Amino acid sequence: MKILVTGGAGYIGSVTTQELLNQGHEVTVLDHLKEGHPEAVDKRADFIQGDIADATLLKKTFSKKSFDAVMHFAASCLVPESVSNPSLYYQNNVTAGLCLLEAMRENQIPKIIFSSSCAIYGNPEKMPITEETHRSPTHPYGETKWAFENILKWYSQAYGLKAVSLRYFNAAGATEKLGEVHDPETHLIPNVLKAALGHLPHVEIYGNDYPTPDGTCVRDYIHILDIAQAHILTLKLEQTTAFNLGNGHGYSVKEVIQTTERVCRIKIPTKISPRRWGDPPSLIANSQKIEKELGWRPRYPALEGIITSAWKWLQNHPEGYSTKTQKTEAH
Numbered sequence: 001m002k003i004l005v006t007g008g009a010g011y012i013g014s015v016t017t018q019e020l021l022n023q024g025h026e027v028t029v030l031d032h033l034k035e036g037h038p039e040a041v042d043k044r045a046d047f048i049q050g051d052i053a054d055a056t057l058l059k060k061t062f063s064k065k066s067f068d069a070v071m072h073f074a075a076s077c078l079v080p081e082s083v084s085n086p087s088l089y090y091q092n093n094v095t096a097g098l099c100l101l102e103a104m105r106e107n108q109i110p111k112i113i114f115s116s117s118c119a120i121y122g123n124p125e126k127m128p129i130t131e132e133t134h135r136s137p138t139h140p141y142g143e144t145k146w147a148f149e150n151i152l153k154w155y156s157q158a159y160g161l162k163a164v165s166l167r168y169f170n171a172a173g174a175t176e177k178l179g180e181v182h183d184p185e186t187h188l189i190p191n192v193l194k195a196a197l198g199h200l201p202h203v204e205i206y207g208n209d210y211p212t213p214d215g216t217c218v219r220d221y222i223h224i225l226d227i228a229q230a231h232i233l234t235l236k237l238e239q240t241t242a243f244n245l246g247n248g249h250g251y252s253v254k255e256v257i258q259t260t261e262r263v264c265r266i267k268i269p270t271k272i273s274p275r276r277w278g279d280p281p282s283l284i285a286n287s288q289k290i291e292k293e294l295g296w297r298p299r300y301p302a303l304e305g306i307i308t309s310a311w312k313w314l315q316n317h318p319e320g321y322s323t324k325t326q327k328t329e330a331h
């Protein structure tokens with residue numbers, strides 16, 4: 001199939017692009033490279049540097065090739081930044097997303113697979129979280145993801161668009177060539193590994209008085225290759241729906257640090273800091289819906305394996321991708 005991947009120079013989009021190409025699909029990546037990395041874009045893909053908010057560019061892109069589907073990863077994704085600058089989040093995650101949807105509608109692109117998030121559930125009391133759990137986001141990032149899911153629902157009803165929202169829990173891990181590089185990095189596993197490598201003086205543990213077994217926050221980590229595989233499976237769906245994507249097992253911050261110490265054979269310094277605003281104690285997925293409907297199964301569910309893959313990648317790329325200069329020139 002011919003697929004347009006927005007945000008394909010970023011962490012999850014680049015891995016999905018690689019896997020789509022490995023399975024014989026034809027991929028065009030559209031990314032403005034403000035957060036993405038040119039080296040993360042598989043050479044077999046066509047690459048367009050540009051913004052999903054650029055209607056002229058989208059028109060040109062869609063008139064050149066008739067795409068079967070869009071995989072929409074492009075977004076602003078930092079929770080604290082979304083609280084301090086909600087305008088950016090509504091502009092990029094909703095308004096720019098609408099621009100993409102309009103261009104799809106004008107060019108009759110039938111399908112979109114959207115990167116949603118467990119952030120739409122806010123702070124649920126009951127674990128594990130199913131797709132029916134009440135949606136109650138607690139920050140603008142989560143609100144924009146939920147808003148876009150709703151837009152997709154109404155576009156689907158009115159215009160026949162097929163839209164699948166994949167609600168990822170915590171994406172983690174790496175492939176041989178592709179890993180996680182965000183600036184700033186707010187995710188736990190890359191930061192613990194940076195501390196193991198000596199690039200950070202310690203790991204901050206934000207709160208150790210949560211109502212969890214060891215007092216630290218519990219999260220469900222899912223390997224990016226399992227996320228990529230779920231995207232590819234959803235291509236065959238002819239309906240509008242949403243699926244959770246997680247392993248169904250939660251690990252606390254302390255467990256992640258201890259597992260990393262075992263993997264790296266290094267003692268990792270930690271510092272207890274105050275809780276971060278809006279961090280729920282626990283987020284664990286029930287992903288039975290996608291297992292039943294699409295036969296998806298996580299192939300890499302073990303935390304140790306997830307961390308090992310990320311550790312190998314970081315050791316080979318201690319400075320991450322190396323195109324800071326190119327990136328700055330690019331925009």
Ligand SMILES: NC(=O)c1ccc[n+]([C@@H]2O[C@H](COP(=O)([O-])OP(=O)(O)OC[C@H]3O[C@@H](n4cnc5c(N)ncnc54)[C@H](O)[C@@H]3O)[C@@H](O)[C@H]2O)c1
Binds near residue numbers: 006033051168182
């Ligand atoms: N990483 C996670 O744990 C996680 C969890 C849940 C949901 N998600 C969602 O998955 C998607 C991908 O996440 P990621 O971690 O790979 O993020 P990322 O920041 O690594 O990748 C996003 C990419 O989109 C590009 N981009 C952003 N806005 C754009 C625009 N207007 N036009 C063109 N390109 C644009 C960036 O340059 C970047 O390359 C996001 O939508 C995110 O909200 C991620």
